[in-house]
Amino acid sequence: MEFRHLRYFLVLAEELHFGRAARRLSMSQPPLSLNLQQLESAVGAQLLTRNSKSVQLTAAGRAFVPAARALLEQAEQAAALARDVGLGMAGNLRIGFAGTLLYSGLPEILARFQAKHPLLRVMLKELSSSEQLIEIAHDRLDLGFVHTTRVPPELSQILVASQAFVCCLQQGHALSRKRQLPLKMLEGQPFAVISRTASPDYHDRILASCADAGFKPEIRYELQHWLSVASLVAQGMGVALVPEALRQSRIAGAVFVPLAAASPSASGEPVNPAVSAYETHCLWKTGREDAALAAFVAAVRSASDGIKLMPSKMKSVKNDARLG
Structure with missing residues (x-):
């Protein structure tokens, strides 16, 4: 029995x-x-x-269909595993991430990549x-x-999202309950912010x-993680500005209100200045020749049109001074 016999039989069983x-x-x-006869x-x-009018599966043929399909699938999986080992697609791939990525599509990328490269x-x-850079x-x-533009020039990067x-x-x-909120309306509120050491x-x-909106925030709490910031606000201890992806966290008691877009005054200065976008960069050491790393970078690029991590068109950047 050969694998081609099984392929031919399964096509016959379908047609x-x-x-x-x-x-x-x-x-x-x-x-x-002839191949069918050899298989039988x-x-x-x-x-x-x-006969002259039809082709039918026998009882033995019906029973053999799922077994033949399973044999072919196992053979394909074995071949894929062997290719992965031969290409260096076995071992460990160490990936750093910030917590908000759990709500922005990283799990989907990992699941698809792991299914394709199980070894x-x-x-x-x-x-x-900052810890990831180190x-x-x-x-x-x-x-x-990472969520920083302070990237050393020896690293290559992809701008994967801007939210x-x-x-x-x-x-x-x-x-x-407001549909949009001018930043100025938060003046006098106790603020929870991400700490300077963390971000x-x-x-x-x-x-x-x-400051651009005309006030100095009253900072009461500095925290290490954005999820901690949102959780503290949900307890009624302050207000915060957080990345939009945290909407997906569904933290009980927290409400996320869009900021009003910047609008020019008569003098041309913004009345409601917007906070600059929260960017996600995927980065790695330039020049590393690693098949697993290259495959994962390709998976990040290909995911740009399919998941929430990539709401905007991705752009590859190598040693870009604008992002350094």
Whole structure:
């Protein structure tokens, strides 16, 4: 019994017509009939009956269909595993990420990638952006998903997403029912912010945006993770500006209100300045020749049109001074 016998039989079982099956297989009918006879001889049972009007599966043929399909699938899986090992697609791939990525499509990327490369063990480590840069520099991470533009020039990167900031309020807050919220309306409210040590870029950007809106935020809480920021707000302890992806966290008691778009005054200055976008970059060491790393980078690129992690068109960037 050979694998080609199984493939030919399964096509015949689907078509129940020698002519159509032969056309699908790009072969003539006589060799197709001969291969079926060889398979029946190897199995020791008649699998198909045929006459001038029809082709039918026998009871033995019906029972053999799922077994033949399983044998072919196992053979294909074995071949894929062997290819992965031969190409270096076995071992460990160490990936860093920030917590908000759990609500922005990273799990979908990982599931698809792992299904395609089952011998490759993907290891995740939750770290701040600055921590990931250190880990990649010391080869303790292969790749990271960061939220910073302060990237060393020796790293290659992909801009994978750019999302808006929204206002996070406790459900029932006086401002929580507004459809849009001018940033100025948060003046005098106790603020929860991401700490400067965890995310210096966005800590400073939030403060700068409040200053542009004409007030200095009353910072009561500095936290290490965006989820902690939103959870604290949900308990009624303050307000915050957080990445829009946190809407997907469904934190009980938290409401997310879009910020009003910037609008020019008579002098041309913005009345409601917007907080700059929250960007996600995928980055790795330039010049690394690693098949597993290259395959994962390709998976991130190909996912751009399919999942929430990639709401905007992806752009590859290598040593780009604008992002460094």
